[in-house]
Amino acid sequence: MQGKGEQAPLVSKAPLRGVRPRFARAGPALLAAAVLTLAPLAPTPAAADHGPQGPPLKVRFAPEKDYGPFIYEDSDGVVRGLSMDMLAALAEHANLQLEMLPPRPLNEILAAAQRGEVDLISSLRPTPERAKVLGFTRAYATVPAVLVTLPTGQQPTLLDFQGRPVAVGRGYAVEAFAREKYPAVQWVSVNDDAEGLQKLRLGQVSAVVADVASVHFVADRLGLDAFKVHAGIGFEYPLSFAFLKSRPDIGERLEEGLRLLPEAQRQTLRRQWLEGRQQRGEDPRARWLIRLGTALAALAVLGLAVAWWRQRESVHDAG
Missing domain, CATH: 1.20.5 (Single alpha-helices involved in coiled-coils or other helix-helix interfaces)
Structure with missing residues (x-):
C-alpha cells in the first residue's frame, strides 16, 4: 500500500513465497478494464537522445521493504518491482548514480527523510504533510484503493461495515481518508497489506482496504486465495518519486529521466508488473x-x- 503517512516505525515481515491465488471475480467485465495507468511522459524529439551531462549525481535511494508489485525485497534480498525497474531505467537518462540503502518499512524511511538521511523515495503519494519535507515528480502510475472481503454473493460498501473490524495499513494515506469518511467502522491498523489479508483469512477482521495491485500481488506471493475484490472506495494512489526539498537538483534530474524514458520501455515495464493485477470488483x-x-x-x-x-x-x- 502506498501513500503512507508518517507514523511510528513498523516491524516488517520477511517476504514469503506462494502460489497464484484464485480470486473470486465479481460482475461483468465492464469495470475490469485497466485501472492502473502510467502518466504520459513521452520524450520530445529534440531532447530524446540527450540527458544531463557531466559527472553522475549521487543519490541515496531508500527502497520500501514490502510494497509489491511496485517496490519490495524478494526472498533473496533483491529489491524488485515496477518502481525499481523504472528508476533504474530513468537513472541512465538522468545521469543518476543510485546508492541503495537497506530496504525498510515506509514509516522508517519517512522518518529518515525528515532527518536528511535519504535523498530519494519511490512509489509515494503526495500529501500536504509529506510536502513539508519532500518534493514530488509527476505521477508515473495510479492505482485505486478497493474493499476486499471473503467470498460473498453481496456487493458491500464500507457503509455496510459500521461497527465491524476492517483492516487498513497503519500510516497509509488511505487510512486517514477512510477513518475520516467512515468513522463508524472499527478500523484495525496493520503493518502492511499482507497482515491485513492474513487477518481476513483467519476471521479476525471482516474486510480489508488496500490498493488493488497490492492485493493481487500479496495474495499471489503468499499463496492466499478465496478473496473477493469489490469496487473502489473513492480513493486513488497517484504514485510519484519523492526527493528532499533541499535537493531540487534531484527532482530536476528525475523529471528529465521520466521525460526521456522511451514510451515502449515504460509500457513493457507496466505489462511486466501490472498485467493481471488490475482486476477490481464490480461497482454495485x-x-x-x-x-x-x-x-x-x-x-x-x-x-x-x-x-x-x-x-x-x-x-x-x-x-
Whole structure:
C-alpha cells in the first residue's frame, strides 16, 4: 500500500513465497478494464537522445521493504518491482548514480527523510504533510484503493461495515481518508497489506482496504486465495518519486529521466508488473445500470412487436 503517512516505525515481515491465488471475480467485465495507468511522459524529439551531462549525481535511494508489485525485497534480498525497474531505467537518462540503502518499512524511511538521511523515495503519494519535507515528480502510475472481503454473493460498501473490524495499513494515506469518511467502522491498523489479508483469512477482521495491485500481488506471493475484490472506495494512489526539498537538483534530474524514458520501455515495464493485477470488483451501481439497460431493451422489443401487430391488424381490416 502506498501513500503512507508518517507514523511510528513498523516491524516488517520477511517476504514469503506462494502460489497464484484464485480470486473470486465479481460482475461483468465492464469495470475490469485497466485501472492502473502510467502518466504520459513521452520524450520530445529534440531532447530524446540527450540527458544531463557531466559527472553522475549521487543519490541515496531508500527502497520500501514490502510494497509489491511496485517496490519490495524478494526472498533473496533483491529489491524488485515496477518502481525499481523504472528508476533504474530513468537513472541512465538522468545521469543518476543510485546508492541503495537497506530496504525498510515506509514509516522508517519517512522518518529518515525528515532527518536528511535519504535523498530519494519511490512509489509515494503526495500529501500536504509529506510536502513539508519532500518534493514530488509527476505521477508515473495510479492505482485505486478497493474493499476486499471473503467470498460473498453481496456487493458491500464500507457503509455496510459500521461497527465491524476492517483492516487498513497503519500510516497509509488511505487510512486517514477512510477513518475520516467512515468513522463508524472499527478500523484495525496493520503493518502492511499482507497482515491485513492474513487477518481476513483467519476471521479476525471482516474486510480489508488496500490498493488493488497490492492485493493481487500479496495474495499471489503468499499463496492466499478465496478473496473477493469489490469496487473502489473513492480513493486513488497517484504514485510519484519523492526527493528532499533541499535537493531540487534531484527532482530536476528525475523529471528529465521520466521525460526521456522511451514510451515502449515504460509500457513493457507496466505489462511486466501490472498485467493481471488490475482486476477490481464490480461497482454495485453497474448492476443496476445493466438491469436498467436490459429492461429498456425488453421494452423496446415489446414496443416493436406491438407496432408490428397493430400494423398487421390495420392492413387486415383494410382488406
